[in-house]
Amino acid sequence: MPTVSDVAARAGVSTATVSRALNGKPTVDPDLAARVRQAADELGYQPNGPARNLRRQEAAVVALIISDVENPFFTAIARGVEDVAHEVGYSVVLCNSDESVEKENRYLDIAIQERVAGVILSPSGPTSTVAKLASRGTAYVAVDRPLPGQDSDVVLVDTRLAAREATAHLVAQGYERIGCITGPAGVRTADDRLAGYRDALKAARRRTPKLVRRTEYKAAGAHRAALDLLAQSEPPDALLIANSAMAVGVLQALQERGVRAGRDVGLVTFDDAPWAALVDPPLSVVAQPAYEIGAVAARLLLARIADPTRPPTATTLGARLIERASSRR
């Protein structure tokens, strides 16, 4: 594998000049620079990243730690981050914490060890160990969920309001016994969606029925929760579901029990998955601006890398309810 020395020898210059030429420093004679570039090309020279990063004490890499690679909401965030980062020459490495605080912690360690320039993460639980980043001066931004007890940059969605509106919509459609299937306690989006649901019921002067279930943010958990709710003596006639993976589990449960979605049970779910309008009946959803969350987070991170002293900001984006047949009486 060729090194700067090889390139230098071939171009008949010093390694310092090679470095300067290849990094586009203005203080190098154009002719020499051209000779260096040609030598590098001929040798198929690729700079040694670890050596460069060791010397520079920083890498043009940001780590993106998301809680579920199989969730379209998070992959859309990833697209937003990538597009912004690439524009300014940063690479993005994607890490899947799989909703596990342990894996998240492991990836945070790796991010520190690799001395990445910054980290964007959606915290998997209430006990994230991001404090490590702060104490080392590594820039980071939280997305989707705030970091407990951390005064960091954060990009959120006003998910409580969205949940409230979605629930109010179900009330307005005449549903009587509205249930809610949401994520684990301590995960902020799960708590907020539940709070918004309760806000709406309270505003409608409904007693909050025992129709709330909390489970992991995945299909399997929601499947169990839905079966449980359906087995009640007074089952719900509508459900607010906290993400699209859960919606899959709920729809399966309804199918298995012969309960017709949209007729027997009204549904609104978070996240406008590509398939949401294609199921029977088309799913009413709360569409979150996932791509934009990623793009905004990336811009905040870059700003913080450039100026570590800037005060932390909280950005809250809106979500919008898309009414389809699954919530129309």
Place this chain on the structure above:
Amino acid sequence: MPTVSDVAARAGVSTATVSRALNGKPTVDPDLAARVRQAADELGYQPNGPARNLRRQEAAVVALIISDVENPFFTAIARGVEDVAHEVGYSVVLCNSDESVEKENRYLDIAIQERVAGVILSPSGPTSTVAKLASRGTAYVAVDRPLPGQDSDVVLVDTRLAAREATAHLVAQGYERIGCITGPAGVRTADDRLAGYRDALKAARRRTPKLVRRTEYKAAGAHRAALDLLAQSEPPDALLIANSAMAVGVLQALQERGVRAGRDVGLVTFDDAPWAALVDPPLSVVAQPAYEIGAVAARLLLARIADPTRPPTATTLGARLIERASSRR
């Protein structure tokens, strides 16, 4: 940020002993090792990855370059790769080439620069530049699609056979004008699925009608293709669709044109997406063993890293047809 020297000073030993202790080398006194570990903990020491990798001339990292992060098939592969790699202490960095040969090439350069131990990729086009890896001795494995002109390890699905079976199933169900929407020419899976489709029609002594459309492997392209097919004077009465993203586009098109899936047009699509059984009507699919593809590829990569001289192998996994209502007359 503390370094080995800091730890050494605090533990009262040399940097060499710190390195040995922290890396679990057997030639270090247990008491000393404990003292070193304690000192490291107290300082919150995290090894400097670039320095370590520079010295070791290799990193325990594999790069996984997939052609579409938003496609569940590829994220399932990622899960398989991660699980196997993590077992043996390797990290996985996920790169999204977005079906672009240019981005793929860029990530290959980054992988080389970072001196990763190996690369797993699903080539985005017929003109991949992986040869760079070979010439540098970096291990790599292709998944889903073989590398043109490369004699590398590869993990594939017998997708031609699967397409043939799926098409034969449509024939057996009595569909007369069976169309096919597949990916770009030169992408092996797209070509193979088309070939399998033609195999089946030929075996059934059908004339191959002008009902084939090729487009990018995404919803938008398939949407256009489906509208185009429906506008024919003799539109298809069944379709074989080459992946689940495309299925989304096709189902949208059918909806827009008021064509009832499963009744007016039979459908079989590749990939058993989580939502496939939930649409109306439930989608018949060719289920590919995505997770296993990833797991096998990771094991092959690790084997090749351990022994670069081992002969390349080609693994072909089977797919299975799941018949649901969308293809039943």
Place this chain on the structure above:
DNA sequence: TTGAAAGCGCTAACAA
């Protein structure tokens, strides 16, 4: 504008 040389933090010969 260019070159010589130091040094980033770590690991691995080699010596003791």
Place this chain on the structure above:
DNA sequence: TTGTTAGCGCTTTCAA
């Protein structure tokens, strides 16, 4: 078993 020391490949003073 432990310490001393060289050096991985690069960038960046400092000198010329």
